[in-house]
Amino acid sequence: MKHKISLTVNGTTYTHEVEPRLLLVHYIRDVLGLTGTHIGCDTTSCGACTIHMNGKAVKSCTVLAVQADGAQLLTVEGLARDGQLHPIQEGFWEEHGLQCGFCTPGMMLAALELLQRIPDPTEEQIRAGIEGNLCRCTGYQHIVNAIQYAARKMRGEEPRKAAV
């Protein structure tokens, strides 16, 4: 039996009838057409499907769409505002925080919760914060730099670039 769910994604409210077994990541990608959220491992390991649900980073491959009924979601498509990149996106751009880009949306949403919790994280805290997100290209250093850039910008400081 299908269930009616109603939820808000990036500020827009949607209502759909869904099968209980529909995973939230499939709902976001296939029903809403928001394909910025990626499916990597599909086993709660790689973090490519990370979104925010009620302000917390979650792996949307391991949440049922029906569990998100009534929730507020944020996906990578909701980061930029009025054509302005979010400081985290700007950080990834400026610091080359990506190569193939597959992990990037999930990485940025994990980084967002990390920076909401710890506005001025140490490198160790950044690495711990993104331990649930795998990147097979960068070796992580440029991702760490990108998050440090974003942290400075979000604190209202001059977002100087990391020395290379």
Next chain:
Amino acid sequence: MIPAAFEYVAPTSVQEAIALLQQHGDEAKVLAGGHSLLPIMKFRLAQPKLVVDIGRIPGLDGIARSGDTITIGALATHDAVERSGLLREHCPLLPETASVIGDMQVRNRGTIGGSLAHADPAADYPGAVLALDAEIVARGPGGTRTIPARDFFVEMLTTALQPAELITEVRVPVIGKGTGTAYVKHAHPASGYAVVGVAVVLEAGGGTCRRCAIGINGVAGKAYRATAVERALAGRALDEKTVAAAAAHAADGVDVQGDLYASSDFRAHLASVYTKRAVLLAASRAG
């Protein structure tokens, strides 16, 4: 991966949830945070006909102190346990344990009740609840009962819970002065699960061990108390040599699991090494 089709219901009270479990028996599964159940449903290792989502039942996620006991609601997430000021101050073993479960996203969803009910031998909470002599409170058709942690884990993925019973809360003691605790883990490099995880509650005085309780997960088919080590330490000096000699008994009498990552011999060795580390760390915090 897509789970097999199922019916879904989200009761709004414990009573309603129990009635559904009673009515549907083995065909129903309880969903809390979903971080144990959904993965096995995606692999189709579990194909319940009915999923009872208790995640919307209000009042099951609180953490509160009453006298010398702290009560943790079954729906408290690992993140909530990790960040609870009350637990950090009065029962730091649980936040320390929660902090090394999975990753931030997993800790945001996974719950203490769900993890205990799933009873994965490589999960992190079982050793801690054993070492704390915690009580698991379950409600079922016959009312509420309290299950001591030592009676809770029956075998791999099997607990003392009856089919229509639900964990509602976990009770742990307030840890007093003079007692140190520690959870030390060798995490599997890919999955993050405990290859070996050792939880210690140790009461010390004058450099000797007055009493200690050691719970170990990851090593055997179910978490266990390392009673041989506890006996070997009681009343003894807490120097490295004595602790190492006692910790050598960490896997005594248990059927040590072996897999591609760690043979049973290697795992038994790790159990001794991590038990030594955990005991020394707990002793250093017992001041």
